[in-house]
Every structure is written in C-alpha cells, then in structure tokens.
Amino acid sequence: xxxxxxxxxxxxxxxxxxxxxxxxxxxxxxxxxxxxxxxxxxxxxxxxxxxxxxxxxxxxxxxxxxxxxxxxxxxxxxxxxxxxxxxxxxxxxxxxxxxxxxxxxxxxxxxxxxxxxxxxxxxxxxxxxxxxxxxxxxxxxxxxxxxxxxxxxxxxxxxxxxxxxxxxxxxxxxxxxxxxxxxxxxxxxxxxxxxxxxxxxxxxxxxxxxxxxxxxxxxxxxxxxxxxxxxxxxxxxxxxxxxxxxxxxxxxxxxxxxxxxxxxxxxxxxxxxxxxxxxxxxxxxxxxxxxxxxxxxxxxxxxxxxxxxxxxxxxxxxxxxxxxxxxxxxxxxxxxxxxxxxxxxxxxxxxxxxxxxxxxxxxxxxxxxxxxxxxxxxxxxxxxxxxxxxxxxxxxxxxxxxxxxxxxxxxxxxxxxxxxxxxxxxxxxxxxxxxxxxxxxxxxxxxxxxxxxxxxxxxxxxxxxxxxxxxxxxxxxxxxxxxxxxxxxxxxxxxxxxxxxxxxxxxxxxxxxxxxxxxxxxxxxxxxxxxxxxxxxxxxxxxxxxxxxxxxxxxxxxxxxxxxxxxxxxxxxxxxxxxxxxxxxxxxxxxxxxxxxxxxxxxx
Amino acid sequence: xxxxxxxxxxxxxxxxxxxxxxxxxxxxxxxxxxxxxxxxxxxxxxxxxxxxxxxxxxxxxxxxxxxxxxxxxxxxxxxxxxxxxxxxxxxxxxxxxxxxxxxxxxxxxxxxxxxxxxxxxxxxxxxxxxxxxxxxxxxxxxxxxxxxxxxxxxxxxxxxxxxxxxxxxxxxxxxxxxxxxxxxxxxxxxxxxxxxxxxxxxxxxxxxxxxxxxxxxxxxxxxxxxxxxxxxxxxxxxxxxxxxxxxxxxxxxxxxxxxxxxxxxxxxxxxxxxxxxxxxxxxxxxxxxxxxxxxxxxxxxxxxxxxxxxxxxxxxxxxxxxxxxxxxxxxxxxxxxxxxxxxxxxxxxxxxxxxxxxxxxxxxxxxxxxxxxxxxxxxxxxxxxxxx
Numbered sequence: 008x009x010x011x012x013x014x015x016x017x018x019x020x021x022x023x024x025x026x027x028x029x030x031x032x033x034x035x036x037x038x039x040x041x042x043x044x045x046x047x048x049x050x051x052x053x054x055x056x057x058x059x060x061x062x063x064x065x066x067x068x069x070x071x072x073x074x075x076x077x078x079x080x081x082x083x084x085x086x087x088x089x090x091x092x093x094x095x096x097x098x099x100x101x102x103x104x105x106x107x108x109x110x111x112x113x114x115x116x117x118x119x120x121x122x123x124x125x126x127x128x129x130x131x132x133x134x135x136x137x138x139x140x141x142x143x144x145x146x147x148x149x150x151x152x153x154x155x156x157x158x159x160x161x162x163x164x165x166x167x168x169x170x171x172x173x174x175x176x177x178x179x180x181x182x183x184x185x186x187x188x189x190x191x192x193x194x195x196x197x198x199x200x201x202x203x204x205x206x207x208x209x210x211x212x213x214x215x216x217x218x219x220x221x222x223x224x225x226x227x228x229x230x231x232x233x234x235x236x237x238x239x240x241x242x243x244x245x246x247x248x249x250x251x252x253x254x255x256x257x258x259x260x261x262x263x264x265x266x267x268x269x270x271x272x273x274x275x276x277x278x279x280x281x282x283x284x285x286x287x288x289x290x291x292x293x294x295x296x297x298x299x300x301x302x303x304x305x306x307x308x309x310x311x312x313x314x315x316x317x318x319x320x321x322x323x324x325x326x327x328x329x330x331x332x333x334x335x336x337x338x339x340x341x342x343x344x345x346x347x348x349x350x351x352x353x354x355x356x357x358x359x360x361x362x363x364x365x366x367x368x369x370x371x372x373x374x375x376x377x378x379x380x381x382x383x384x385x386x387x388x389x390x391x392x393x394x395x396x397x398x399x400x401x402x403x404x405x406x407x408x409x410x411x412x413x414x415x416x417x418x419x420x421x422x423x424x425x426x427x428x429x430x431x432x433x434x435x436x437x438x439x440x441x442x443x444x445x446x447x448x449x450x451x452x453x454x455x456x457x458x459x460x461x462x463x464x465x466x467x468x469x470x471x472x473x474x475x476x477x478x479x480x481x482x483x484x485x486x487x488x489x490x491x492x493x494x495x496x497x498x499x500x501x502x503x504x505x506x507x508x509x510x511x512x513x514x515x516x517x518x519x520x521x522x523x524x525x526x527x528x529x530x531x532x533x534x535x536x537x538x539x540x541x542x543x544x545x546x547x548x549x550x551x552x553x554x555x556x557x558x559x560x561x562x563x564x565x566x567x568x569x570x571x572x573x574x575x576x577x578x579x580x581x582x583x584x585x586x587x588x589x590x591x592x593x594x595x596x597x598x599x600x601x602x603x604x605x606x607x608x609x610x611x
Numbered sequence: 612x613x614x615x616x617x618x619x620x621x622x623x624x625x626x627x628x629x630x631x632x633x634x635x636x637x638x639x640x641x642x643x644x645x646x647x648x649x650x651x652x653x654x655x656x657x658x659x660x661x662x663x664x665x666x667x668x669x670x671x672x673x674x675x676x677x678x679x680x681x682x683x684x685x686x687x688x689x690x691x692x693x694x695x696x697x698x699x700x701x702x703x704x705x706x707x708x709x710x711x712x713x714x715x716x717x718x719x720x721x722x723x724x725x726x727x728x729x730x731x732x733x734x735x736x737x738x739x740x741x742x743x744x745x746x747x748x749x750x751x752x753x754x755x756x757x758x759x760x761x762x763x764x765x766x767x768x769x770x771x772x773x774x775x776x777x778x779x780x781x782x783x784x785x786x787x788x789x790x791x792x793x794x795x796x797x798x799x800x801x802x803x804x805x806x807x808x809x810x811x812x813x814x815x816x817x818x819x820x821x822x823x824x825x826x827x828x829x830x831x832x833x834x835x836x837x838x839x840x841x842x843x844x845x846x847x848x849x850x851x852x853x854x855x856x857x858x859x860x861x862x863x864x865x866x867x868x869x870x871x872x873x874x875x876x877x878x879x880x881x882x883x884x885x886x887x888x889x890x891x892x893x894x895x896x897x898x899x900x901x902x903x904x905x906x907x908x909x910x911x912x913x914x915x916x917x918x919x920x921x922x923x924x925x926x927x928x929x930x931x932x933x934x935x936x937x938x939x940x941x942x943x944x945x946x947x948x949x950x951x952x953x954x955x956x957x958x959x960x961x962x963x964x965x966x967x968x969x970x971x972x973x974x975x976x977x978x979x980x981x982x983x984x985x986x987x988x989x990x991x992x993x994x995x996x997x998x999x
Contacts, residue, residue: 040763044923047761047807051926052918054805058934059914065941066907070900072948076859077896 012036097187097214098228099237100199100221102244103279103462109199109221109289111185115168116212117160121150124178134159134179137170150178161204162186184212187221189289195247197308198240198281198407198460201289217292218306220460222408227466239462241277246270249585250280257578258284258556265557267309268582269443269458273450273548276458276478278405279590281440283309311405312413314436315555318519318571319373319503320540321432325382326366327449327491328393331483334384337367337490341377349424354379357570370494371502373518375431382430387421390429395474396455396482397445399437404470405458413438432519439538443553446540449491450548453483496545503572504539507580511594512587514580516541516552518571523558534558537571539579543587550590554579632693635983640912643905644688644960644975648681650890650902651961651968658875658882658889659963673882673963680965684972691976692983696925699980703751703928706973710748713741714782730786742783742791743970746935747977749779750798754928757806761923769803790942790956794935801934802927854878855888855947859899866895882963884955887947902961903944909975910937916982929981932974 012035018028100109124130127150135143138160149157159179163171171179187202200219204212214229216222224238250268258266270280287293287305296304302313329335340363347354356374369377382390394400402413416436418425428434440458447456455476461467476482483491495515499507503518519538522530538555542548559574560567568574587594626634652674659673694702713732721729722738731738753772760768776799783792804813828835858874861867872892875881881889891899913933920926936959943958945951957964959971 036763043761043763044921047923048921048926050807051805051923054807055914055918055926055930058801058805058930059911062910062914062934062937062941063907065937065945066903066910069941069944069948069950070903072950073859073891073899073903073944074896076856076948077863077891077899079860 012039096229096231096235097185097202098233098235100228101237101239102242102247103239103277104243105237105239106244107190108195108240108242108244109187109189109202111214112188114162114164114184114186116158116182116184116207117163117167117171118180118182119150119157119159120178120180121152121154121157122178124150124176126176127151127178130174130176130179133174134171137167158207161207182208182212185214187214187290191244191248192288192290193286194244194251195242195281196286196289197283197306197310198242199289200408201292216408218409219289219308219407223406224466239465240460241272241279241462242281242460243279243589246586246589247280247282249589250582251282251284251286253578253582253585254282254554255284257581258559261556261559261561261574261578263556263559263574265309266555266578267313267439267557268552268554268579269310269440270582270586271443271447271456271458271551271553273447273456273542273551275463276444276447276456277462278440278458278460279550280586281310281460283307283311283313308407308409309555309557310439311403311407312409312438314413314415314438315536315538315557316433316436316521316524317439317442317536317538317540317555318432318521319375319378320442320517320519320538320553321435322370322373322378322430323449323491323495323517324394324397324399324445325378325385325390325430326370326494327483327487328385328390329366329381330487330490332385332389335366335381337365337494339366340364341366341369341374341380343369343374343377343380345376347376347379347427349379349427352424354427367494367497370517371497373431373498373503378430379427382427383423385426387423387426390426391421392474393482394429394435396476396480397448398455398457398472398475399435399441399445400474401472403438403440403444403458404472404475405440406460406467413440415441432521439553439555442538442540443551446542446553447551448482449488450542450551451488452485453481453488455480455482492542492545492548495542499541503570504541504576506572507539507541507576507583509543509580509583509587511596512583512592513544513546513595514541514583515543515545516576516579518576520570520572533560533567533569535569537569537575539571539575541579541583543583544592544595549592552579552583554582628693632983635985636692636979637912637916637982640909640982641692641979643908644979645685647902647905647960648685650898650905651886651958651963652678652681654886654890654893654961655882655963657870657872657893658886661875662882662963676965677963677968680968681960684960684968686972687969688972688976688979691973692979694980696922696928696981699928699977700751700755700924703748703977704755706744707748707752710741710745711779713739714745714779717741717786730788737965740966740970742786742788743966744973745779746791746795746798746970747932747974749775749795750802750931750935750974751928751977753799753802754924754931757802757927758922758924761806769806772799772802794939794956797938798931798935802931805930806923806927851878851880851885852946852949855885856949858888858892859948862892862895864896866891866893866898869893880955883957883967884943884962885947886958886962887944890961891947899944902958906937906940909978910934910940913978913982916984919987920981920985921987925981929978932978932981936971936974936978 012032017031021028021031097111099107101107121127128147131143131146131150134146135141168181189199198219200221201217202214202221203217205215206213216225216228227233228238250270254266254268265284267283269278271278285305293305295306301307307313342362343356343360343364344362345356345359354375356376360372360374364372364374364377400415400417402411404410418434425434444456444458448454455478457470457478459467492515495517496513498504498517499514504516507514507516517540521536523534523536525531536555536557537559538553540553542551554575556575556578560569561573655674655677656671660670663670663672717729720732722731722733730740730742732741753775756768756772759765776795779795780792783795854874854877858872870893872889874892875889878885878888887899890902910933913929917926917929920929939956939959942951942956957967960968
C-alpha cells in the first residue's frame with residue numbers, strides 16, 4: 008500500500024499546532040529515499056557478489072584452458088576442414104568387379120601473387136624454361152602489372168612442382184587440388200565421358216563431369232551423402248578390353264571408317280561392354296568439332312548417338328510379330344517371286360530365291376521380298392505399335408547424358424511402302440544399342456529388356472517411355488521368342504551368318520547389310536552399314552552382341568565384298584570367341600565323331 | 612584578538628591528502644596494477660622487437676616509448692586515484708563530453724592508418740584513439756544518470772543512459788570498431804544489472820539472445836560458418852589463432868626461455884592482441900597464471916569492496932569500470948585460447964599502445980578512487996534498522 012507523502016491527520020494536527028506542514032512531507036520524503044537506497048544497496052550487494060563470482064569463474068576458465076593448452080603436446084597442426092568451401096571429393100567409378108575406371112589424383116595448380124614477387128622478370132624467365140608453352144612477355148606483364156593474383160598453370164606434374172619450387176620466389180604458390188584420372192586410358196571412353204574443373208579456389212577445385220556417365224551422374228558422384236561410395240557400373244573391364252581389341256582389329260581388317268559393338272546381358276539389359284571406334288582418351292578429351300558432321304569426331308558415340316538403317320537385322324521383328332499374331336508359322340510358305348512391285352517402287356533380293364520360301368528360310372536367306380510380303384499381312388499401324396513396344400521408336404533409356412540425342416529417324420509417313428521397307432530395315436534409323444535391347448527382349452523369352460550401365464543395386468533411375476513396353480512386360484510370347492531364336496540359330500548354321508558359328512557357344516543371330524543413305528538423296532552403291540546382331544548360347548540365351556561396321560569392304564576376294572556375312576560376322580565371331588571364356592561361359596563339347604582318329608571314352 | 616585581526620588560523624578539516632590516500636586506497640589492487648605494468652614492459656622487451664625491426668627502428672624503440680607513456684599513465688592514475696567521488700564525477704562527465712565530440716568528429720578528421728577503420732586522430736609523433744577515453748567517461752556519466760534515477764522524483768536516468776549507450780555503440784560500430792562497441796554495451800549492462808534490473812527483463816533478454824543466436828546459426832550461412840570455424844577442434848595453423856595456440860603449447864609450463872620464442876616473429880599483432888601468446892611461449896604457464904591472478908585480484912577485490920559502498924553513484928561507476936577492465940582482459944586472453952571468437956582487444960597495461968595505456972590509467976585511477984575506504988555509516992544503518 009502506498010503511504011501518502013502528506014498524511015492528512017498529521018498535517019491537520021501540525022496546522023492546529025501552528026507548525027509548517029511541509030516539514031512533515033520533507034521528512035517523509037527523506038525517509039522514503041533512505042528506504043529505497045537501503046533496498047537497492049542490499050540488492051546491489053547481492054548482484055555485485057554474483058558479478059564477482061562470474062568473473063572469478065571466467066578467470067579460472069581462462070587459466071584452466073591455458074593450463075590444458077600448455078600441458079598438451081604440440082602436435083602437427085591440422086588444417087581446419089570447415090574452411091574448405093569447395094567440396095572437391097568426387098566418387099570413384101568402378102566396373103562390376105570393383106576395378107577402377109575413374110578416380111582422383113592429388114595434383115597442384117600453379118599461381119602467382121605478383122605483389123609478393125622479388126624478381127618478376129627473372130622468375131618469368133625461369134618459368135618459361137620449365138613450361139616452354141608460356142609466353143614470357145605476357146608473364147612479365149602480369150607479374151609487374153597491378154594484378155594481385157595470376158593463374159599460371161592449372162595442373163602441373165610433381166617434377167614441374169619441384170622445379171618451380173626451386174625457383175624459390177615467394178610470389179609463386181601452389182594450390183592443391185584433385186584431378187580426375189582414368190587409369191585405363193581409351194577403354195570405355197565414350198561411357199565415362201570426362202571431367203573438367205568447375206569453381207576453382209586456391210585450396211581446392213571442383214570437378215564436374217562433362218560427358219557420358221560422369222555428366223549424367225555428376226550430382227550423385229559429388230553428393231557427400233553417399234559417403235565416398237563409388238559408382239559401380241555393369242561394365243566388365245576385361246571384357247571391354249577384349250571387345251575393343253577385337254573391334255579395332257576388325258575395323259582395320261575390313262577397312263571400315265568406324266565400328267561399334269554392344270555386349271549386353273540378355274536377361275537384365277546390363278551392358279557388359281560397349282565400344283565405339285574411333286575413340287579418345289578421357290584424360291585428355293579432344294575439343295568438339297565446331298563444323299562438319301559431329302559423327303566424324305572421335306567423341307561421337309556410335310553405339311548410342313549414332314542412328315543407322317540397320318538392314319536385315321529388323322526382319323526377325325516382322326517375322327516374330329507375324330507369328331505372335333498367328334499369321335504365319337515357321338513352316339508357312341511365302342511368295343518370294345521378284346521383283347515385288349509397289350507403285351513405281353521395286354523390291355529386290357540379293358539373289359533370286361525361287362518362287363517360294365518357308366518363313367524360316369526367309370530369315371535364313373534374308374529375303375527382302377518375303378519379309379515385305381509378311382509385313383503386308385501385318386499392316387503399318389500394328390507394325391509401328393510393335394516396334395514401339397520394342398523401344399525402337401525413341402532413344403534408348405541408358406544412363407548417358409548423350410542418350411537422348413540418339414533419337415531414331417522415323418519415316419514422315421508410315422505408309423504401307425514404308426512398312427515394307429522398315430520390315431527389312433530400311434526407312435527407320437536406330438542406334439545399335441536400341442537394336443541390342445530389342446534382341447535381348449526376344450532372347451529374354453519375349454519379356455522387355457531395358458539397357459542399363461549401372462550394376463545391379465546401383466542408383467538406377469526408373470525409366471518411363473512413351474511407346475516402349477515396361478521392363479519385364481511380355482512383348483511376344485515365350486513360344487514365339489523360342490521359334491525366332493531357332494530361326495536365328497539356323498541363320499548361323501546354314502544361312503548368311505555361317506562364319507559366326509563359334510564352336511561350343513551356339514551362336515544365333517541375324518545379319519544386316521544396309522546401303523548408306525546419300526545426304527544428296529537416294530542411297531550409295533558402295534557404302535554400307537553392316538551389322539551382326541546375335542544371341543549366345545541359344546539354348547539358354549545369356550548375352551546379346553550387336554556389332555556394326557561403318558563402310559566396311561572385305562578386299563580379300565576377287566571383288567570387294569561388303570555384305571555383313573563377310574564383314575561384320577567374322578569380327579563378331581572373333582569377339583565371341585574372345586569374350587565368352589571371360590564371361591565364364593562353358594563351351595558345349597563338340598560332337599566327338601567329327602574328330603578323326605580320336606575315340607572318346609564314355610563311362611556309361 | 613589575533614583571530615579578529617588576522618582571521619582564524621587555517622585548520623585542516625580532515626587529515627592530510629597523502630596519508631589519507633595511503634590509508635584508504637586498495638593497496639592490493641594498486642600493487643597488482645603496478646606489477647602488471649612491469650610485466651608489460653618485460654614482455655614488450657620481447658614482443659615489440661620484431662615490430663621495431665620491421666619498421667626499421669632500433670630494437671627497443673617501442674619499449675622506450677612504452678616506458679614514457681607508461682610513466683605518464685601511472686602518474687595520471689595516481690593523481691586521479693586521489694580524487695573523491697564528486698571530483699571523479701566532474702572529471703568523468705567533462706572527459707566524456709570531450710571524448711564524445713572527438714568520436715563523433717572522427718569520420719571528418721580521423722585517419723585510418725590504412726587499416727580500414729577510422730578510429731584515430733594523428734598528431735604526428737603520437738596518435739590518439741578517442742574511443743579508449745570515451746569508455747571511462749561513459750561509465751561515469753551512466754552511473755550518474757542511474758544513481759539519479761534512484762532519487763525520489765529523480766529523472767528517468769536509466770533510459771537516458773541507455774539512449775546514450777545506443778548512440779555510442781552505433782557510432783563505434785560505424786567506424787567499425789565492434790570490440791569497443793561491445794565493451795561499452797557490456798559496461799552499461801553490468802551497471803544496469805547492479806542498479807537493479809528487473810529479473811523478468813534479464814531472463815527475457817537472455818532468452819532473446821539464445822533464440823537470436825539459434826536463428827542466426829540456422830539461417831545465416833556466414834554466421835554459421837564463423838561459429839563452426841570457432842567450434843571446430845582443428846585450427847588452420849596459418850591464422851593468428853593457429854600461431855597463438857601453437858605458441859602456448861610450445862611454451863608449456865615454464866616457457867622456452869627469455870627471448871627464445873618464435874611466435875612474435877610470425878604474428879603481426881604479437882605486441883598488442885596476442886601478447887599473452889608471447890608471454891606463454893617465453894615464460895610458460897607460470898607467468899600467464901600470474902597475469903590472470905593479477906587481473907582477477909583487481910576486478911574481484913574492487914567488486915567486493917564496492918559491495919559495502921552506500922553511495923549509489925560510486926557503486927555503479929566502480930562496478931562498471933571494474934567489469935569493463937576485467938572483461939577486456941578476459942576477452943583478450945580468451946581469444947588466444949580459442950574460448951572466444953577472434954576480436955582485436957588489447958590487454959590493459961600489458962599490451963603495447965600509447966593511448967590504450969593512458970586510457971587504462973585513467974579508468975583504473977577512477978576505479979581506485981571509487982574503491983577507497985570511506986566511512987559507510989554501518990552504525991547508523993544498524994540504528995536505523997532498529998528504529999524501524
């Protein structure tokens with residue numbers, strides 16, 4: 008309760024006594040002031056004590072901390088990790104068995120701080136001696152000008168580092184950074200792509216993927232959340248090496264200007280090896296072509312980006328569809344009398360195969376007329392739908408940044424004539440990888456296979472296609488698929504791909520020789536794309552191999568031969584011979600009675 | 612008659628000045644200050660040599676200079692410590708007005724010596740940092756305001772002092788000199804606390820600070836990086852802190868020996884902000900603990916003596932001066948041992964610096980004057996209490 012400064016009874020009392028009532032107020036004021044001062048003094052006493060204790064604690068803390076520092080053994084100082092603002096760690100890329108395809112190596116960048124330089128001219132002279140490609144005048148200008156910071160070299164070798172160190176100028180400094188290293192050089196170059204530096208700091212530099220899987224998985228590879236886990240590809244390094252070896256030999260032997268091959272697991276679509284020649288070294292990526300045809304650059308991935316009319320290899324799709332629709336059986340006889348006229352267009356066969364051939368023989372002898380007649384029964388819409396389900400109408404969904412550019416070239420108008428030519432592989436351009444995936448679908452009992460480069464259990468994104476069937480969807484029935492495989496086996500045993508019969512591995516397949524379209528219109532007479540698309544072993548399809556040679560010519564005979572049977576097939580056969588043991592396939596024993604003078608001892 | 616003819620013989624009302632001073636001064640605190648100053652000279656012998664060498668002067672140039680300033684500072688300190696609180700108040704208010712004008716005019720007349728912050732007036736031979744002198748003046752004037760607020764019918768002195776603090780903090784932050792700004796803010800807070808800040812307000816401010824820090828940490832990348840860098844156990848060895856840490860570890864308990872230290876050659880601020888690292892390296896933990904104990908003696912003895920003080924102005928002003936002095940020492944040493952984020956702050960009396968040491972002399976002189984023993988009327992207290 009507030010006590011009034013002028014208590015009325017006392018004032019009245021004082022007035023009655025004739026005293027000055029103000030004195031009472033003054034006295035009250037003094038008493039109250041003394042009381043507050045007293046109170047605040049007591050409060051301040053406590054608070055000052057608190058402050059003293061706090062200060063004592065603070066001084067003790069500093070003292071103890073000093074003590075703990077003094078007691079600690081001086082150790083090699085560690086750099087503060089949080090001051091590195093550029094995250095430079097990039098995950099390795101390994102093959103399916105964990106062998107390194109891409110990794111990082113510590114290197115140094117050389118830069119200068121001209122204000123700290125003692126002898127700019129002399130230093131420039133010495134630098135030019137170490138790096139002859141540097142321009143002396145330019146260096147002197149940089150070192151003596153107003154610049155406070157100059158990059159000199161982005162990557163130097165340890166020997167160069169030592170030499171520059173020996174110059175001894177305090178203005179020359181080294182920035183440690185990692186570089187991307189592809190220890191296998193050219194191997195799988197198109198798949199790996201390459202890397203470059205992004206944001207560059209003095210203490211580290213960011214590595215960014217520029218192409219291939221490095222670019223496609225750039226975020227994943229740089230994501231610290233993966234904890235340095237490497238990216239495991241479906242590739243097998245030894246198989247890749249053997250494939251590239253055989254392919255480059257075959258390319259030279261057949262005088263081809265380019266070659267590509269895809270080896271895929273038939274059941275899963277995992278790409279075990281994929282090559283495109285000519286290739287490059289991802290450690291030293293060539294500059295992209297600025298003019299001319301990009302496909303002439305070694306950077307061009309023929310297997311994924313290159314779309315070609317792949318010729319007779321498409322016939323098996325028409326026959327499979329016709330069998331699936333119940334229009335034909337392998338034994339149905341097809342009219343093959345040529346030429347087949349359609350308007351003013353005429354379809355020829357390579358040889359005249361007489362009046363009629365069974366469906367199997369249409370495939371075995373690769374009759375264009377027979378296939379065209381079968382396509383006539385199917386009709387353009389159904390054919391288009393079927394090829395779409397096989398994924399031949401849109402880019403292959405493989406994990407490469409370039410994959411979407413491998414867009415198939417479709418006819419402007421899918422007429423009946425287009426349908427017939429597409430039936431034998433002309434008028435629709437696809438990449439070899441798309442063809443491999445379509446063959447894998449047939450080999451996988453007719454269930455759709457999607458190509459992938461990521462090993463099982465890896466960070467694979469789900470694929471959504473516009474026309475293509477979902478992964479594992481039944482495109483043709485298993486019976487039809489087996490019949491198609493049997494026909495392809497016959498192609499190898501008694502047809503156009505007889506050179507492809509690798510003993511013990513029961514290769515089945517289909518050849519394709521397509522005239523190359525002339526950019527001026529029409530087709531070349533003497534330039535072909537020859538392709539072998541095969542499955543092995545046919546009894547239990549494990550692998551699909553698609554091998555394509557660009558403009559091959561076999562000149563071993565009297566006249567130049569360009570058909571796939573003479574060019575692509577022997578190279579494919581050699582490839583299978585080399586890689587099948589590496590893939591762990593056991594060859595089926597050949598029948599002993601073909602061996603003269605050797606009798607096989609049988610137990611039973 | 613003589614008296615009528617010549618006037619009364621002058622009679623001294625109290626005892627003579629010097630004996631009274633000697634009797635009432637806090638001798639422990641005074642002794643600590645003198646020892647600290649001596650240690651500062653000793654360390655200056657080691658720490659300022661590289662600076663002199665860099666500037667092309669004779670090795671002990673800065674030591675001699677510091678000796679001159681130090682003597683001046685000690686003289687000022689002793690003179691001020693003989694004043695009584697009323698005189699201190701007048702001196703403080705006048706000094707504050709002077710220093711305040713000087714700080715406000717800095718942007719026009721000041722120089723930055725190429726260091727990026729305009730804090731100094733250059734007078735050829737010497738330079739003056741007016742904010743150093745502003746601090747004690749501000750403490751005095753704030754204490755005066757707050758004490759006045761305690762009177763019945765007094766002015767809203769706490770509000771005035773708060774506004775003054777805000778103006779000064781803004782002016783200092785604009786220089787920019789966040790170190791001095793935070794010291795001023797801290798001194799004001801201590802005085803407000805001792806003057807009887809409501810507990811509810813204190814808790815609210817505490818909660819706000821925690822929340823603000825949390826918010827800043829989560830939403831400001833810059834702030835978070837600073838804090839992370841400070842909290843991280845590894846330290847970049849190429850920073851000043853890295854050198855300081857290494858020096859303290861090298862020194863161990865007894866030091867590497869007089870003049871044997873190496874940190875002073877690598878640290879540009881070895882003679883000011885990181886002099887404790889030089890002390891630790893050359894003389895070891897022993898000397899560092901001595902220095903800490905000396906500062907603790909000054910601060911804690913002063914605070915304890917002020918607990919008995921009846922006069923609110925004296926109490927508040929003394930508390931403010933003692934805490935500003937103590938916290939400056941704690942921040943300086945806390946930075947060297949990475950208890951606190953890096954902040955340029957000198958170690959009073961020990962660090963090299965002309966205007967720093969004189970300003971410290973003035974502040975400590977005032978503190979010594981305010982903590983002198985005075986009759987506090989304990990008896991009348993008891994009587995008064997009994998009477999109520």
